Amino acid sequence: MTRSTIELPVTADDYRIARYAAAAIALTVAEAALPSPLPGIKPGLANIIVLVVLARYGWRDAAWVSLLRVVAGSLVIGQFLAPGFFLALSGALCSLSVLALAQHLPPRLFGPVSASVLAAFAHIGGQIALARAWLVPHDAVFYLLPLFATAALVFGTINGLVAARLLAIPVATPVPDTALLKAGQ
């Protein structure tokens, strides 16, 4: 086989983002297997990863991981460009924009739980807004809002606690990115 002549430069950032995105996609796929009492109500476990990445590496990395998760996750599940994909995308975009603001909250008073709950509310807000505008053009969708809001509060709190706990544990042996770069070649 002829060796490829195309060289795509891969940075340490790319490896790190890909690793976290892979973890988020794995959680998305695992979650898709869980039964749900109502379509749209899901624990959103992949958001734990987004919160950890946000706290460790900043908003840009978190946005990459979140959007890669939505696109690649939907490809794996077979939902790409289906209505569920657009709902997930609009939820992810809304929660990312809220997280962009929430990361400026004073860290002395607010931890990952606040960010998680705010992002969860933004997520259902984005989904319901898109559903109202496109899928169910009737105000009846807002009848579901209390249920979605309750789920967002519960799962947002739990995910935030898990993320806070993971962030509270110091990373024992940080993987040197240069070593990974060599291993990847």
Next chain:
Amino acid sequence: MKGTVPDGLRELLAQAAGDGHVPWRTLLKPGDWLLLLAAAVSVAASYPLLWRGGVADRAIVKRDGQLVTELALNLPRKYEVTGAIGTTVIEVQPGRARVVSDPGPRQYCVQQGWLTRANAVAICAPNHVTLQLSGRGGPNGYDTLNY
């Protein structure tokens, strides 16, 4: 195993199973508690605010499609309407209304019994009289004849 689980997830699983037990309560800062409280209050408030639509608060009586009267559903009372072939008697009680008697031959609107939900309708067709409940959703919500 090492090859099949993504590195990030393996790290998360290892940390979750690790010995470094951090008490859950220390993970919440004062602002978190405040935000959780505010969120819980607004979620609890959203139930009565958004789910009131099914509660009826007025009974609307029409003859030939023309509004005859609107009755508030808070005090028990009876109301008589003269229609095309006789008198229809409507009874109102707190939160519900019904057609008590009607001169029509088949008595469909009487047999419907108490109407409780917003936009529920009883139609006494031979007498040209309708009784409809209305709620906060206004007259444009779904009615009992509409899926």
